[in-house]
Every structure is written in structure tokens, then in C-alpha cells.
Amino acid sequence: MYDRVKHLPEYKAWVAGGGLARFANEQDLETDFVDHIFRTSPQVQIAYDRILRTMPSVLQEMTRDMRPEPTTYSQATALQAINDYEQGSGSAATSEDDDDSGEKTSNPEHRIEKEPASKQASDVVTTLQLPHSSHPKNSVNRSQPSNPPPKCHTQASNTPPSNPPHPPTPKTPPATTPPAPTPPCSTASRSAKSAKGWGTYRDAAEWQNYSSMFHPGAYITTSWTQGCLEDFIASSKEGYEKQTPHGPFPYILHRICGQTVDVQGDRAISKMKVTITCRIMLDGIEMDNEADTRFFFFLSKNAQGKWGVNFMTLLFDKDKMVLVVPGKAFDVPEEEVKQYPSGYRYLAWAESKAGRPPKMDLNAHGPERDVLYGKCKVWLEGGDVRPNLTGEDLGEW
Structure with a gap:
């Protein structure tokens, strides 16, 4: 349709x-x-x-293909209609609610039937496939059961009706339900969803679009760099100059896997599942590091009514190293790797070898997880939050 x-x-x-x-x-x-x-x-x-x-x-x-729905009657109503039809009374079947309406007459020749009642009798008789009656006045037209039968007119007779006829009850128009109010558009939720642009804008070096997600002076934390928005973009541009599939700096991409948004007043928290992939060259062997992470965006609405990100950080759940070329071999020095947090030990080790000492308190399995979730609660309640978001507050930022 x-x-x-x-x-x-x-x-x-x-x-x-x-x-x-x-x-x-x-x-x-x-x-x-x-x-x-x-x-x-x-x-x-x-x-x-x-x-x-x-x-x-x-x-x-x-409405072209719509058809009227069949009418359903109780067993008592159907049996009454059958009995009246077989006795030749021609009395229309009426619903149980019409038993006290006062419209029935003792003489079938002197009765006034409402259109709905007449239609009900026709439908019931047709549905039950009753035999044709010998009374011409009670014959039922089965050729067009869906069409309403014509209204019956009072016929003259010398026998007065046992009950005076009543005028047809006017039909009550169906009650109309007012349209449901349209739920207000959540600009906070929509702004938080724009945080998915992290993967699209950052991976493609679309820095103007990337900046549009944040309030001025926003603070960003990753494993390889931390600082205000301007410093992060400057570091990213520097990395892009060295970032090639075979260069010394990791070639970083992001896969967005899902997102939730919590809004409270003019504050919001967006949590996003992200897999970070880094193409790394180690001792002439091409490797991919894949890290499963949780991104956290702290959002607020400013005085102009615009929503944006104030803080961003992440937690690492797990990571692994994958050979790019099948058949190659590379031994990771386990003793060196074990000194890094369990959620991203291989990535942290590779960043160290690339000359970027990693931030060490971004482990989803360490105490920093509870610190971060606590600051999320404080933020939503309107409290003051400062970086370091996964550790002690910084004096200057």
C-alpha cells in the first residue's frame, strides 16, 4: 500500500x-x-x-482494498433469529443490547425495523445458510449479502400493533480519537549521535567537521595523546604526515559498533563501542592491532542552546596482534608486553616502539573504570568534572 x-x-x-x-x-x-x-x-x-x-x-x-469486517453475534441472538425465521415471523435479529428497545411488535405486518437490525438479521440468516421460507414476506436476498437491505415501511392493516412503533434511533457518530502528540525531537540525543563522526571525520582528516562535534576548549584523552581539542588536532595532523600503511606511525581507523545516550537536563553522556584498528610495521613485518574499546563523550548545552562535547576519553577491553601477510612469523616479547595494562597491552607496547609512550590508566579491568563511571554520574547530576577522567584531577588543563 x-x-x-x-x-x-x-x-x-x-x-x-x-x-x-x-x-x-x-x-x-x-x-x-x-x-x-x-x-x-x-x-x-x-x-x-x-x-x-x-x-x-x-x-x-x-482504502481501495478495504472490505467491511463481518459482524459477530452471540449464540442467543443467532438462535433467536433462526427461530423467528422458521416460524415465519420475519422478526429481525437484534443484539442483546436492543432487547429492551421497545421496537418489536406482535404482528410482523406492523413493525418498523431500524436499518442496523435488519442488516443483522440478513447477515445471521445468510451466514447460517437457512432453507428458503415458504413465506414470501420473509424471503431473504442472498445474492448481495454485503449490501444493506432497504428500510421497511409501515403497511396499513386493520390489526393495531401491540406496541406503538418508535421512530428510528438516530445513529451516533463514531468517537474520534485525537491525534497523539508528536514527541519532541531530542536535540541532545541527535547531537550525541553525531559523535559517530569521530570515526568518519577523524579517519579522513576532516578537521572542520570533526571540530563541529565539540565545544571550544574540549579536552580529549586517547592512549597516545591527551590535551585540548586544538592540541589533539595538531598532534593528529603530525601523525598523518607519518601515517602510511608502511610508515613508522600506526595507520589508525575506527569501526563504530553501537552507541547509547543518557540525557539529564542540559547534560548528556554518550557511550560508544568502537574497534580501533592500527596497521603497524614491526621489524619489517606488517601487523594489525585490533582493540575493542568503549568511548565516553561528556556533552552539555551551552548558553546559546547548542549541544557539544566537553570531554572525551575511553577504556580498553581487549586487544590482539594479527599478521597481515599469511605465512609470516613474528615473536612478541611477552616479558615486555606484560608490563602494560591487560586491556591494551599489545597496542601500548607498539605505541612505545613507535616513540609514543602510552597513557597507562585506560584499562577497562582496572580501578580507573569505576573512577570514570563515577564521573559520568557526577556530570549528569550537574556536578563539576575535570580531567584526568580516569584518575586524579589535573591542576591545569
Whole structure:
């Protein structure tokens, strides 16, 4: 159904006018969500459906294949309809709620039936496949059971009705449910999601885009360098000059594996699972170091209402060395490697050999983990946080 409406001129005009983009922005979605609409939340599907139904041609296309649902009756109502039909009374089957309506008459020739009750009798009799009655006045048209039968008119008779007929009860219009309010767009969550640009921007040396994630003066901590945003970018540029697949400085790339965002007031914490891959040349042998890490972004909203990153650091869960060329051999000196933290001992060892002494308190299995999670809690509660985020506070930063 949704695929069909995409080709309608009215829908295309709505998209061209920015309607789809505005809806996606309000729901915190990408504009291609329509290609997998059934994977979105029920709230999103309902809101999207309501918008489509405001376009006449789209509404007509959406309801083209709809059919009326069959009516369901209780056993007592069905049996009463069967009994009336077999006795030739022609009395329409009515629901249990209509038993006291006062619309039934003792004489079938002098009765007034409401359209819904007449339709119910027709449906019940048709469903149960009763034999044709010998009474012409009670014959049932089975050729078009889905069409409502015509209203019955009062016929003249010398026998007065046992109960005076009542005028048909006016139909009550169905209650309309007000549209659910659109949830407000979380700019904090969207800003935190932009932290995924760490891998895209940093790996491609897009420093202007990279800087846009941070507030001025933000502090960044990695295993190989620590400092304010400007110092980190300067060190990264220096590393890029030496960074080649066969050069002395590790060729660093990032794989983003998942992210969570916690927002409290004008503060937020984003945690991101990242695998860091480093191509390293050791004694003429090409090696890859792969480290599984957790990135931590401390975000806040400034006086201008802009969200950005104030602090960034990480913890290392584990790492390994992998030979790039099959068949080659390389012996890692275990005694040297053991002096480094268990979560990134091979990376720390390789950084030392490249002339970059590693930061030693980024181990996910050490006491620095609890220090960092404690500072995350303080940050969300509006408290003051200073680097070193995994250890003692720095006097100057």
C-alpha cells in the first residue's frame, strides 16, 4: 500500500515541498524510513498514516482494498433469529443490547425495523445458510449479502400493533480519537549521535567537521595523546604526515559498533563501542592491532542552546596482534608486553616502539573504570568534572 502511494502526484508534491523531510526530522529519523516503515515504532507508523490520510488521492488509494469486517453475534441472538425465521415471523435479529428497545411488535405486518437490525438479521440468516421460507414476506436476498437491505415501511392493516412503533434511533457518530502528540525531537540525543563522526571525520582528516562535534576548549584523552581539542588536532595532523600503511606511525581507523545516550537536563553522556584498528610495521613485518574499546563523550548545552562535547576519553577491553601477510612469523616479547595494562597491552607496547609512550590508566579491568563511571554520574547530576577522567584531577588543563 505505501509503495503505491509514492507514485501519486499529491504525495510527490508533499515530498517536494519538504513535508517528508520535516516529518523525519520531527521523529528523529532519516528520510529513507519509508522504505522500512514497518520496522519503525507503532507511534511513527500512526503519525505517518494520519498525514497520508489528509491527502484525498492518497486516502482513496489506501482504502481501495478495504472490505467491511463481518459482524459477530452471540449464540442467543443467532438462535433467536433462526427461530423467528422458521416460524415465519420475519422478526429481525437484534443484539442483546436492543432487547429492551421497545421496537418489536406482535404482528410482523406492523413493525418498523431500524436499518442496523435488519442488516443483522440478513447477515445471521445468510451466514447460517437457512432453507428458503415458504413465506414470501420473509424471503431473504442472498445474492448481495454485503449490501444493506432497504428500510421497511409501515403497511396499513386493520390489526393495531401491540406496541406503538418508535421512530428510528438516530445513529451516533463514531468517537474520534485525537491525534497523539508528536514527541519532541531530542536535540541532545541527535547531537550525541553525531559523535559517530569521530570515526568518519577523524579517519579522513576532516578537521572542520570533526571540530563541529565539540565545544571550544574540549579536552580529549586517547592512549597516545591527551590535551585540548586544538592540541589533539595538531598532534593528529603530525601523525598523518607519518601515517602510511608502511610508515613508522600506526595507520589508525575506527569501526563504530553501537552507541547509547543518557540525557539529564542540559547534560548528556554518550557511550560508544568502537574497534580501533592500527596497521603497524614491526621489524619489517606488517601487523594489525585490533582493540575493542568503549568511548565516553561528556556533552552539555551551552548558553546559546547548542549541544557539544566537553570531554572525551575511553577504556580498553581487549586487544590482539594479527599478521597481515599469511605465512609470516613474528615473536612478541611477552616479558615486555606484560608490563602494560591487560586491556591494551599489545597496542601500548607498539605505541612505545613507535616513540609514543602510552597513557597507562585506560584499562577497562582496572580501578580507573569505576573512577570514570563515577564521573559520568557526577556530570549528569550537574556536578563539576575535570580531567584526568580516569584518575586524579589535573591542576591545569
